[in-house]
Amino acid sequence: MIREIIKNMFSRKQVIPFPEGFAVTAEQAAKIVDLQKKVATIFGRSLRIRQVDAGSCNACEWECTALTNPIYDIQRFGIDFVASPRHADVLLVSGPVARQMAPALRKTWIAMPEPKLVVACGDCAADGGIYQGSYAVTNGAGNVIPVDCYIPGCPPTPTAIILGLSRLLDEYTR
Amino acid sequence: MDLLQKKTVATWVYLNERYHEVAWHDFHEVCVFLTMRQHAILRVLFACDERERDGAFRIYAVFSVPGRDLFTVIVLPLRGGETSFPSITRSIPAAHWYEREIEDLFGLSPQGHPDGRRLVVHDAFPAGSHPLRKDWKISEDDLRTWTEGAVQKVPYDFMKVEGEGIVEIPVGPVHAGIIEPGHFRFSAIGETIFFLEPRLFFTHKGTEKQFETLGFVKGVKLAERVSGTSSFSHSTAYCMAVERMAGVAVSERASAVRTLTLELERLYNHIGDIGNMCAGTGLAVGYAKGAVIKERLMQLNERLTDSRYLRGLNAVGGVTRDLWTQADDILRTIDWATKEYKALMQLLLGCISHIERLQNTGILSREIASKLGVTGVAARASGVNDDIRKAHPHVLYDTLIFESHTSEKGDVMARMMVRGEEAECSISIINALLEKRYDGELTLPLPAVAPYASALGYTETPRGSVFYWVMADKEGKPLRVKLRSPSYCNWPAVPFAVHGNIVPDFPLCNKSFNLSYSGTDM
Numbered sequence: 001m002i003r004e005i006i007k008n009m010f011s012r013k014q015v016i017p018f019p020e021g022f023a024v025t026a027e028q029a030a031k032i033v034d035l036q037k038k039v040a041t042i043f044g045r046s047l048r049i050r051q052v053d054a055g056s057c058n059a060c061e062w063e064c065t066a067l068t069n070p071i072y073d074i075q076r077f078g079i080d081f082v083a084s085p086r087h088a089d090v091l092l093v094s095g096p097v098a099r100q101m102a103p104a105l106r107k108t109w110i111a112m113p114e115p116k117l118v119v120a121c122g123d124c125a126a127d128g129g130i131y132q133g134s135y136a137v138t139n140g141a142g143n144v145i146p147v148d149c150y151i152p153g154c155p156p157t158p159t160a161i162i163l164g165l166s167r168l169l170d171e172y173t174r
Numbered sequence: 175m176d177l178l179q180k181k182t183v184a185t186w187v188y189l190n191e192r193y194h195e196v197a198w199h200d201f202h203e204v205c206v207f208l209t210m211r212q213h214a215i216l217r218v219l220f221a222c223d224e225r226e227r228d229g230a231f232r233i234y235a236v237f238s239v240p241g242r243d244l245f246t247v248i249v250l251p252l253r254g255g256e257t258s259f260p261s262i263t264r265s266i267p268a269a270h271w272y273e274r275e276i277e278d279l280f281g282l283s284p285q286g287h288p289d290g291r292r293l294v295v296h297d298a299f300p301a302g303s304h305p306l307r308k309d310w311k312i313s314e315d316d317l318r319t320w321t322e323g324a325v326q327k328v329p330y331d332f333m334k335v336e337g338e339g340i341v342e343i344p345v346g347p348v349h350a351g352i353i354e355p356g357h358f359r360f361s362a363i364g365e366t367i368f369f370l371e372p373r374l375f376f377t378h379k380g381t382e383k384q385f386e387t388l389g390f391v392k393g394v395k396l397a398e399r400v401s402g403t404s405s406f407s408h409s410t411a412y413c414m415a416v417e418r419m420a421g422v423a424v425s426e427r428a429s430a431v432r433t434l435t436l437e438l439e440r441l442y443n444h445i446g447d448i449g450n451m452c453a454g455t456g457l458a459v460g461y462a463k464g465a466v467i468k469e470r471l472m473q474l475n476e477r478l479t480d481s482r483y484l485r486g487l488n489a490v491g492g493v494t495r496d497l498w499t500q501a502d503d504i505l506r507t508i509d510w511a512t513k514e515y516k517a518l519m520q521l522l523l524g525c526i527s528h529i530e531r532l533q534n535t536g537i538l539s540r541e542i543a544s545k546l547g548v549t550g551v552a553a554r555a556s557g558v559n560d561d562i563r564k565a566h567p568h569v570l571y572d573t574l575i576f577e578s579h580t581s582e583k584g585d586v587m588a589r590m591m592v593r594g595e596e597a598e599c600s601i602s603i604i605n606a607l608l609e610k611r612y613d614g615e616l617t618l619p620l621p622a623v624a625p626y627a628s629a630l631g632y633t634e635t636p637r638g639s640v641f642y643w644v645m646a647d648k649e650g651k652p653l654r655v656k657l658r659s660p661s662y663c664n665w666p667a668v669p670f671a672v673h674g675n676i677v678p679d680f681p682l683c684n685k686s687f688n689l690s691y692s693g694t695d696m
Contacts, residue, residue, distance in 0.1 A: 021469065021470065021473065053353070053354045053355055053377070054355075054377075055376075055377040055378075055379050055692070055695075056354075056377075056402070056692065057399045057400060057402040057405075057692045058354055058401060058402035058403060058691070058692050059399075059402030059403070059405070059483050060402075061352050061353060061354065061402070062403060063482075064352045065352050065465075066465070066469060066472075069462065069466060069469050070462050070465065070466055071466060071469050083350035083351070084350070095377065096379060098376065098378055098379050098695075099298035099299070099378075100295075100296045100297075100298045100375065100376045100377070100378055101347065101355055101376050101377060102298070103298075104347050104355065104376070108348055129399075130384070130388075130395055130396050130399050131380070131381075131384060131396075131399075133384075133387065134379055134381075134383065134384045135380045135383060136298075136305070136378050136380035137379050137380065154399070154485070155402070155483070157476075157482060
């Protein structure tokens with residue numbers, strides 16, 4: 001037992017970067033590894049995301065939840081979803097921003113500490129998507145709060161969301 | 175001659191829908207007769223602005239009597255500027271949200287409704303906004319001044335519980351987890367929930383009006399985006415409504431693809447939900463195992479339809495592709511999922527700490543479930559045997575042999591077990607379907623639609639029954655698309671289920687119902 005503890009103290013656990021089921025091309029894999037490095041250097045190995053549903057159909061939320069399942073396991077890149085905007089570096093907005101959710105979204109954004117980044121996740125959050133022009137939506141997150149990065153897709157797959165975050169950090173470091 | 179026939183002014187039949195037009199003062203009596211004497215279930219209650227046709231608003235109340243594949247639709251025309259209709263809520267509690275919704279969206283007031291507050295529209299819209307009236311228009315400037323608070327808001331009073339030791343806990347609309355927005359107000363005594371009042375409709379997106387602008391064919395895309403994890407069932411119900419209205423009978427092959435995909439959707443949802451309930455009790459290993467099976471099933475969805483949520487497969491008139499070419503892939507994945515799912519259930523049922531949290535938690539009594547018109551897993555777990563697949567067979571459900579599963583207890587455990595049994599049932603339906611071959615055209619063209627034609631479309635989503643009712647205008651474009659998602663019926667039951675439970679058990683109860691906010695809020 002003592003030998004085990006000592007061994008664990010010195011040996012680093014083997015990480016399988018892309019397990020079976022997490023299908024990525026070589027190019028995408030390189031981007032994700034790069035994202036991991038950036039999270040490590042810029043954010044001290046911890047990039048925290050606050051997710052706000054501003055009227056999405058719930059598909060984007062399930063894709064964010066899927067990111068935390070054992071296959072994608074986004075936590076191993078140092079990225080995690082948090083409960084409070086006060087703990088967050090990134091605000092991930094989904095949905096066309098329903099008028100009745102706009103004040104809540106704005107308040108969440110105000111509650112975040114600086115520097116704050118905003119990602120609009122999904123086609124709805126970009127320009128309202130299929131809901132564009134409806135009386136009850138504001139046609140995208142960009143009309144309510146400043147958006148730094150858009151992730152297209154309806155809904156974007158978990159891989160697309162990770163790649164979107166990598167693009168966000170590219171923009172941020174530039 | 176029964177009361178219904180005596181009071182009917184005019185009647186007409188379309189497929190399995192029988193419409194009865196009644197007079198204003200008879201509406202209440204007829205509805206009560208149907209529910210009390212014939213034990214009919216109120217499926218959906220809605221209004222339609224038909225003033226361009228004959229100057230009348232119409233109220234439609236759709237009932238179905240158990241054991242008969244027939245929808246009885248009570249029609250109440252409001253002619254000559256009449257803007258009120260008799261409320262049936264005091265006798266049929268299932269109608270209470272529908273009536274408030276009609277008041278908000280059409281400005282028709284239910285006479286005698288016990289709750290006069292707004293439901294669908296909140297403070298983002300000025301008082302007197304009735305978006306589904308054909309002549310309603312609002313400018314950006316109006317909305318901006320209203321949003322900026324220059325105008326007085328419409329008050330919304332939460333119900334107040336007073337007494338010694340009562341603590342009020344407001345939660346939301348933005349929640350701690352990755353979930354949809356809604357406001358909950360708990361009145362708790364210590365840890366015990368005494369009263370819960372949810373305020374939803376934060377994600378109201380004007381979906382029904384959007385259907386009118388998109389047209390019937392493009393509407394499929396919108397129907398797929400009403401509720402994310404029920405994309406395919408919603409689009410099936412929508413397509414079915416439009417096809418029935420236009421008189422298109424889809425081929426057996428297209429019906430088979432739809433049946434198969436409905437069951438694939440049910441399977442990934444039920445297994446995912448069982449896993450998710452573990453998150454409510456803090457059983458990380460169960461949650462992780464459930465998430466992996468769900469993920470693999472969603473990857474199968476992606477291989478089949480290029481969408482993890484089975485989008486883009488349905489089209490008005492049929493389906494866009496045949497899934498039988500990938501039958502091997504489906505069978506292989508389903509076999510793997512069955513094995514993993516059985517291991518998961520064995521693990522969960524053997525875990526005392528998990529099971530103890532589920533048993534006797536969040537009990538929904540049969541009486542309340544049937545009075546509120548609860549549907550789907552929540553209803554069946556409380557002993558209300560209502561399954562649209564059995565009650566109103568559609569697609570290929572009349573050719574398949576399957577059971578509808580019920581439980582009497584009505585607690586979280588019962589809801590988990592009903593889900594488990596239904597998941598196994600879905601697996602056997604999928605296997606039975608793939609053994610056969612089906613013929614016919616994949617997609618049939620949509621003929622010109624007759625003026626003011628209308629029809630119902632329905633199916634059983636993983637959460638319960640979904641209904642669409644569509645009506646064309648004189649040019650064959652959508653005049654009205656009414657959608658009723660299962661969560662709309664089930665939300666009012668949640669406060670009854672959590673009464674007397676402790677606040678930390680609320681997420682567990684909520685997950686056991688697994689309701690969609692987006693589908694409810696429309």
